[in-house]
Amino acid sequence: xxxxxxxxxxxxxxxxxxxxxxxxxxxxxxxxxxxxxxxxxxxxxxxxxxxxxxxxxxxxxxxxxxxxxxxxxxxxxxxxxxxxxxxxxxxxxxxxxxxxxxxxxxxxxxxxxxxxxxxxxxxxxxxxxxxxxxxxxxxxxxxxxxxxxxxxxxx
Amino acid sequence: xxxxxxxxxxxxxxxxxxxxxxxxxxxxxxxxxxxxxxxxxxxxxxxxxxxxxxxxxxxxxxxxxxxxxxxxxxxxxxxxxxxxxxxxxxxxxxxxxxxxxxxxxxxxxxxxxxxxxxxxxxxxxxxxxxxxxxxxxxxxxxxxxxxxxxxxxxxxxxxxxxxxxxxxxxxxxxxxxxxxxxxxxxxxxxxxxxxxxxxxxxxxxxxxxxxxxxxxxxxxxxxxxxxxxxxxxxxxxxxxxxxxxxxxxxxxxxxxxxxxxxxxxxxxxxxxxxxxxxxxxxxxxxxxxxxxxxxxxxxxxxxxxxxxxxxxxxxxxxxxxxxxxxxxxxxxxxxxxxxxxxxxxxxxxxxxxxxxxxxxxxxxxxxxxxxxxxxxxxxxxxxxxxxxxxxxxxxxxxxxxxxxxxxxxxxxxxxxxxxxxxxxxxxxxxxxxxxxxxxxxxxxxxxxxxxxxxxxxxxxxxxxxxxxxxxxxxxxxxxxxxxxxxxxxxxxxxxxxxxxxxxxxxxxxxxxxxxxxxxxxxxxxxxxxxxxxxxxxxxxxxxxxxxxxxxxxxxxxxxxxxxxxxxxxxxxxxxxxxxxxxxxxxxxxxxxxxxxxxxxxxxxxxxxxxxxxxxxxxxxxxxxxxxxxxxxxxxxxxxxxxxxxxxxxxxxxxxxxxxxxxxxxxxxxxxxxxxxxxxxxxxxxxxxxxxxxxxxxxxxxxxxxxxxxxxxxxx
Numbered sequence: 001x002x003x004x005x006x007x008x009x010x011x012x013x014x015x016x017x018x019x020x021x022x023x024x025x026x027x028x029x030x031x032x033x034x035x036x037x038x039x040x041x042x043x044x045x046x047x048x049x050x051x052x053x054x055x056x057x058x059x060x061x062x063x064x065x066x067x068x069x070x071x072x073x074x075x076x077x078x079x080x081x082x083x084x085x086x087x088x089x090x091x092x093x094x095x096x097x098x099x100x101x102x103x104x105x106x107x108x109x110x111x112x113x114x115x116x117x118x119x120x121x122x123x124x125x126x127x128x129x130x131x132x133x134x135x136x137x138x139x140x141x142x143x144x145x146x147x148x149x150x151x152x153x154x155x
Numbered sequence: 156x157x158x159x160x161x162x163x164x165x166x167x168x169x170x171x172x173x174x175x176x177x178x179x180x181x182x183x184x185x186x187x188x189x190x191x192x193x194x195x196x197x198x199x200x201x202x203x204x205x206x207x208x209x210x211x212x213x214x215x216x217x218x219x220x221x222x223x224x225x226x227x228x229x230x231x232x233x234x235x236x237x238x239x240x241x242x243x244x245x246x247x248x249x250x251x252x253x254x255x256x257x258x259x260x261x262x263x264x265x266x267x268x269x270x271x272x273x274x275x276x277x278x279x280x281x282x283x284x285x286x287x288x289x290x291x292x293x294x295x296x297x298x299x300x301x302x303x304x305x306x307x308x309x310x311x312x313x314x315x316x317x318x319x320x321x322x323x324x325x326x327x328x329x330x331x332x333x334x335x336x337x338x339x340x341x342x343x344x345x346x347x348x349x350x351x352x353x354x355x356x357x358x359x360x361x362x363x364x365x366x367x368x369x370x371x372x373x374x375x376x377x378x379x380x381x382x383x384x385x386x387x388x389x390x391x392x393x394x395x396x397x398x399x400x401x402x403x404x405x406x407x408x409x410x411x412x413x414x415x416x417x418x419x420x421x422x423x424x425x426x427x428x429x430x431x432x433x434x435x436x437x438x439x440x441x442x443x444x445x446x447x448x449x450x451x452x453x454x455x456x457x458x459x460x461x462x463x464x465x466x467x468x469x470x471x472x473x474x475x476x477x478x479x480x481x482x483x484x485x486x487x488x489x490x491x492x493x494x495x496x497x498x499x500x501x502x503x504x505x506x507x508x509x510x511x512x513x514x515x516x517x518x519x520x521x522x523x524x525x526x527x528x529x530x531x532x533x534x535x536x537x538x539x540x541x542x543x544x545x546x547x548x549x550x551x552x553x554x555x556x557x558x559x560x561x562x563x564x565x566x567x568x569x570x571x572x573x574x575x576x577x578x579x580x581x582x583x584x585x586x587x588x589x590x591x592x593x594x595x596x597x598x599x600x601x602x603x604x605x606x607x608x609x610x611x612x613x614x615x616x617x618x619x620x621x622x623x624x625x626x627x628x629x630x631x632x633x634x635x636x637x638x639x640x641x642x643x644x645x646x647x648x649x650x651x652x653x654x655x656x657x658x659x660x661x662x663x664x665x666x667x668x669x670x671x672x673x674x675x676x677x678x679x680x681x682x683x684x685x686x687x688x689x690x691x692x693x694x695x696x697x698x699x700x701x702x703x704x705x706x707x708x709x710x711x712x713x714x715x716x717x718x719x720x721x722x723x724x725x726x727x728x729x730x731x732x733x734x735x736x737x738x739x740x741x742x743x744x745x746x747x748x749x750x751x752x753x754x755x756x757x758x759x760x761x762x763x764x765x766x767x768x769x770x771x772x773x774x775x776x777x778x779x780x781x782x783x784x785x786x787x788x789x790x791x792x793x794x795x796x797x798x799x800x801x802x803x804x805x806x807x808x809x810x811x812x813x814x815x816x817x818x819x820x821x822x823x824x825x826x827x828x829x830x831x832x833x834x835x836x837x838x839x840x841x842x843x844x845x846x847x848x849x850x851x852x853x854x855x856x857x858x859x860x861x862x863x864x865x866x867x868x869x870x
Contacts, residue, residue, distance in 0.1 A: 023425040027380070027642070033365015034373035036424075037497050038578045043499060044804035049341065073365035080364040089359050092771060095779055096222030097362030098369060098497040098546030123814035130805060132497045132547050133222045136783025136816035138775070
């Protein structure tokens with residue numbers, strides 16, 4: 001039995017301790033917003049927050065999350081209105097959208113640690129997230145916009 | 156039955172609709188014996204929309220949403236012509252039913268070739284305009300006034316002289332009884348409310364919250380999850396297997412043989428993967444086990460020494476080339492490529508003796524239905540296909556191999572099964588963009604212009620391999636953007652030789668144009684430099700018979716300030732290609748570091764798509780196409796060793812990332828011509844523009860993709 005807190009709810013889960021957190025989130029808990037795409041921490045589609053820090057759930061054993069706070073895309077905001085999400089709507093970032101939950105979780109973590117990121121900060125924090133549709137230009141624009149929104153710069 | 160998003164579950168209610176203006180389902184109406192305005196398979200305006208008595212407008216989108224924005228564009232077009240408020244319409248994804256939802260141009264319910272808008276625009280507008288005229292006629296009858304005296308405003312018909320107004324919902328019953336006008340009057344473009352305007356995507360909320368349901372997200376009561384062990388050799392088959400150990404793995408429920416390998420069926424994906432590791436399989440590797448990339452390259456090269464089938468022959472290129480003069484030769488080669496959709500292949504199926512239901516991220520609902528019907532023996536109408544969101548398509552999801560996986564596995568175990576591929580399955584068992592070898596020979600006249608040009612292309616033909624073009628013919632997909640290359644060359648000969656070693660090949664975003672844009676636009680650049688001419692002006696001079704090419708070329712060059720000084724170390728390259736109905740040009744601005752690392756600083760693109768329905772999304776497709784092309788330019792290479800794909804994941808099949816992203820600046824030329832495609836035309840110009848710029852900076856001509864950094868290293 002592993003004890004996990006996911007999006008504020010505590011769960012007692014009976015899984016093999018080496019099972020990646022990704023499958024606990026997606027299959028055991030049914031939170032399918034977090035995506036599988038590589039299984040080797042190469043693409044960032046499975047990014048969630050573990051005690052606030054971005055991790056790749058596909059290589060994080062469930063046991064490593066025991067006793068910690070896990071935040072998934074479903075728990076990032078109540079109404080999909082985190083500044084990173086609002087900015088994405090304004091800029092029309094997603095195309096297929098499959099990588100976006102992971103991208104958003106990486107971007108949200110970046111803005112928590114670096115509220116006004118430079119382009120270099122964005123490159124550093126976001127280059128682990130692949131978008132095959134190629135929305136990078138808009139991801140960058142939306143992160144800058146989210147930084148402004150986060151500071152009450154919304155108009 | 157399912158936890159799928161509402162727009163699909165709503166569908167059931169829609170099919171059963173009895174009240175309401177069933178402008179939607181002629182089959183249902185026919186079944187009730189009501190006369191229909193159209194026969195099946197003929198233009199039928201009505202399956203695309205319906206309005207109920209409460210005034211709720213439902214638009215049925217037949218084009219799978221794979222990133223291109225069809226959940227926004229389709230309703231934009233229909234809402235505009237119907238005259239309703241876009242934010243208030245519901246959108247449903249069409250079921251598989253080729254009789255109703257086939258593409259009117261291709262005749263099937265499969266979506267590729269950037270065909271969403273360009274093949275449907277006229278039909279959707281006409282369907283919506285017909286419905287609007289019926290509503291106007293209904294109101295005019297109600298008020299006993301001439302139909303010419305009424306008009307619509309969003310969601311209502313009005314009679315201005317008397318100030319009377321009826322909502323569409325109030326007109327449903329009366330309108331339903333009217334005949335469908337065959338030649339309704341369309342809006343003039345100045346009246347468009349949505350078409351041509353920046354409309355925000357309707358699917359963003361579900362895609363930024365994790366609520367959107369992709370194929371991998373489908374969950375059904377009692378559903379099992381399967382992973383299939385496939386022969387490492389492409390095309391290989393199972394000889395024998397032992398699933399005893401796999402079945403002992405915790406969570407594993409079944410181990411069954413299916414066409415594509417051994418399916419390990421478990422309570423979850425992780426358990427299925429553990430079961431797979433415990434499998435013992437002996438393979439019949441088949442003939443592809445003799446095939447390797449080095450062997451393919453040798454065979455291609457040998458074939459290019461012989462004449463091929465003639466794909467185009469203007470004048471007498473051989474005679475002029477034989478006469479000598481300034482003759483230039485070059486060989487261009489490109490590798491196999493995998494699509495690498497972010498969402499690995501998957502599908503979910505439930506098979507009973509009476510029916511089959513499939514949930515799949517497919518570009519090909521019609522082919523999915525037909526495949527399942529064939530595998531189950533059920534008639535197609537007993538096969539229901541729910542098209543989920545697609546986590547990328549790029550041509551890969553027009554195939555039905557993953558549908559076969561799900562149907563066969565679900566049938567074998569008697570429970571709903573989701574078959575999921577790993578990334579490794581995806582990279583190693585794709586339908587690859589063909590690797591090709593292309594030799595060029597051209598002679599310049601006294602003015603430096605090409606007097607004769609011969610291109611010999613060697614590679615496999617996608618349409619031939621798939622049985623859609625007869626072996627022995629020239630495969631149109633192989634020679635696209637070469638056979639119809641736009642430059643005015645009096646003696647032009649294009650030859651093609653089909654060399655197919657059984658590597659599965661498929662349609663990869665922009666298909667033949669993806670590599671042929673590179674080879675043509677690089678070679679014309681070589682000729683320009685050989686002639687001592689500016690590559691932009693040289694192209695312009697040869698585009699006299701191709702005004703739309705010329706116009707986008709000029710727009711890109713102007714917007715990129717072609718010819719203006721650049722910071723030291725930077726250079727520009729240009730390219731122009733027609734593909735999938737649209738004309739595109741790109742100017743690339745690059746620099747090359749001493750270690751050979753190329754930095755693409757800026758891409759200035761121009762596109763003439765005829766009509767830009769949602770201009771911001773036109774730009775998005777061009778931006779995305781550029782990134783897809785940059786990945787192929789710098790990284791993309793699938794190699795084969797004894798029939799096995801040597802790459803397996805993003806470590807050895809890398810993708811472009813945000814830190815490499817240039818500024819992409821897109822300009823739209825709204826020519827007012829027939830609408831062209833958008834998913835694909837952004838791809839073909841990028842590699843040649845970048846490589847032509849690299850030549851300007853380094854003097855090195857890139858003739859093989861992906862770019863080998865070592866070749867650009869300065870000592």
